[in-house]
Amino acid sequence: MNERFISFEGIARRYPAPDGGTSTIFENLWLGVPKGEFVCVIGHSGCGKTTLLNILAGLDAPSEGVVLVDGREIGGPSLDRAVIFQGHALLPWRTVLGNVAYAVSSRHPRMSKAEVEEHARRFIALVGLQGSEHKRPAELSGGMKQRVGIARALSIEPKILLMDEPFSALDALTRGSLQDEVRRICRETGQTVFMITHDVDEAIYLADRVVLMTNGPGAMVAETVVNPLPVDRERTDLHKHPAYYPLRNHLIDFLVTRSRTWRDAIPADHDPRRPPVVRPSIPAPAAAAAASETAVQSEMLRNIA
Amino acid sequence: MNVSIGVRSSVLSALILVVFLLAWHIATRGTTAGGPPMDPEYAKLMGITATTGKSAMPGPLDVGAKLFEHLRKPFYDNGPNDKGIGIQLGWSIARVAAGYGLAVLLAIPLGFLIGMSPTISRALDPFIQILKPVSPLAWMPLALYTIKDSGASAIFVIFICSVWPMLVNTAFGVASVRKEWLNVARTLEVGPWRRAFTVILPAAAPTILTGMRISIGIAWLVIVAAEMLVGGTGIGYFVWNEWNNLSITNVITAILVIGLVGMVLDQLLARAARAVTFPE
Numbered sequence: 088m089n090e091r092f093i094s095f096e097g098i099a100r101r102y103p104a105p106d107g108g109t110s111t112i113f114e115n116l117w118l119g120v121p122k123g124e125f126v127c128v129i130g131h132s133g134c135g136k137t138t139l140l141n142i143l144a145g146l147d148a149p150s151e152g153v154v155l156v157d158g159r160e161i162g163g164p165s166l167d168r169a170v171i172f173q174g175h176a177l178l179p180w181r182t183v184l185g186n187v188a189y190a191v192s193s194r195h196p197r198m199s200k201a202e203v204e205e206h207a208r209r210f211i212a213l214v215g216l217q218g219s220e221h222k223r224p225a226e227l228s229g230g231m232k233q234r235v236g237i238a239r240a241l242s243i244e245p246k247i248l249l250m251d252e253p254f255s256a257l258d259a260l261t262r263g264s265l266q267d268e269v270r271r272i273c274r275e276t277g278q279t280v281f282m283i284t285h286d287v288d289e290a291i292y293l294a295d296r297v298v299l300m301t302n303g304p305g306a307m308v309a310e311t312v313v314n315p316l317p318v319d320r321e322r323t324d325l326h327k328h329p330a331y332y333p334l335r336n337h338l339i340d341f342l343v344t345r346s347r348t349w350r351d352a353i354p355a356d357h358d359p360r361r362p363p364v365v366r367p368s369i370p371a372p373a374a375a376a377a378a379s380e381t382a383v384q385s386e387m388l389r390n391i392a
Numbered sequence: 393m394n395v396s397i398g399v400r401s402s403v404l405s406a407l408i409l410v411v412f413l414l415a416w417h418i419a420t421r422g423t424t425a426g427g428p429p430m431d432p433e434y435a436k437l438m439g440i441t442a443t444t445g446k447s448a449m450p451g452p453l454d455v456g457a458k459l460f461e462h463l464r465k466p467f468y469d470n471g472p473n474d475k476g477i478g479i480q481l482g483w484s485i486a487r488v489a490a491g492y493g494l495a496v497l498l499a500i501p502l503g504f505l506i507g508m509s510p511t512i513s514r515a516l517d518p519f520i521q522i523l524k525p526v527s528p529l530a531w532m533p534l535a536l537y538t539i540k541d542s543g544a545s546a547i548f549v550i551f552i553c554s555v556w557p558m559l560v561n562t563a564f565g566v567a568s569v570r571k572e573w574l575n576v577a578r579t580l581e582v583g584p585w586r587r588a589f590t591v592i593l594p595a596a597a598p599t600i601l602t603g604m605r606i607s608i609g610i611a612w613l614v615i616v617a618a619e620m621l622v623g624g625t626g627i628g629y630f631v632w633n634e635w636n637n638l639s640i641t642n643v644i645t646a647i648l649v650i651g652l653v654g655m656v657l658d659q660l661l662a663r664a665a666r667a668v669t670f671p672e
Contacts, residue, residue, distance in 0.1 A: 144579060145578075145579070163578075164578040165579075166580060166581050168579070170575070170576075170579045172575070172576070176573065176575065176576050178576070178594070178595075179670045179671065179672050180595075180668075180670035189580070189590070194580075225671035225672060
């Protein structure tokens, strides 16, 4: 059960096309996400990754197939699945505290006002916004707004956190520090995360597993890539790890060419129900060089293997 | 030139007022000299204004004196044709409040419905489009015939003229609530009533208030005309009655007071609009 905590089971999404027919975003899509994993979906714009996330959020419904969460079919939005939106989607007439408290009181309708506030403050502090509780979204920077969005999503203590390119509108520096924070919080709480991104480096840093989607329309899950980097990775020396470049090259290679060409030459043994799991291998010379280095690094390598 | 724009504009305003009052004063000052001597019979017939050469148009000083007199005793009541301006204004404001209040009660819930349901919106659109441009006074005979009460008819006319801007603005405001805010409510499993009051209403409030502000302006315009027709009480009736008395001074005084009250009503709504506006 834990291996398929989230399970997309043969889902399709079709829209009526202007010419009277239907256009298929994707069909027969199968994907499982284990509990406690951080999964990133990458693919080009228009491949249907946001549709996939909206279906999982319950904001959109599949034309075919079902999505199971924890063994049960989802039938709409749920407090068990919190969404961090691409544009922060804060309610501008509410303060920071008001926005988070709104979510808390939706989760716990019977909580007293003081309890709701106390609970909300805890999550505002978690994203480092204490002192800004009474500011309105318009008074906050883009990064701070997204922090509030994160606090709001976490405050309902969801089973799954859904993120739709949450950092794409931020500058590089802010994006980095927010990624650090999200990673820290998700690791501390063992949160299951389903995130959409088109930023390869973001996926490498955050994800335990990267799902590669081919170009739409008629997008498919080409493969899922297991992130070989150690769990306790640091942003600063990520690139020193011998598995870093093989992984990065593999992802970039997919985005640049294979996402386009993959469909023309689908491997004969490709089973849409079980997309292949790929572990980018460390090239032999690099592995040898790494092995001869410090004990710490060989320890890291053993972790990968 | 370190004077702030506020001071500069106030000085200019005062200057314009002074120039206007002076021009008015000079224009209406009597021209005693000149002209051939008048036949005493004729002079007697025409009364004092014609014989002194003074216009029936009052000067600013006359109007000022009249205004002061009205303000000193705004609520006197010497029978149906001689009531203080305060009483007349009170009647008008009460009628506007009643008609406008009824319009709010209908237009905002109905506007919500139209804004939330594209089907209802399309279904009601032809009716709104046809009824909206009708002058509210065109409803007057119909109202008088069906309601059979002139006071209630005036209230109905106010109602019918204030309903449209509020209805259209509420529907527009509700329909254009950002999808992402609605999605936030959906993912938080917020029920329809709570969603209406905690997401849609605050998001649409600035647009709704804009409609309410337009409506109160129209209502105040229309009440004067409506009261001229129905008669009896109210500031509109006062203006018409003073015209029949040929008291231009009172007419001008009333114009001034109508303007002031209209401004106050508008400012009240403007303040309410500012209170619900949120910066994005």
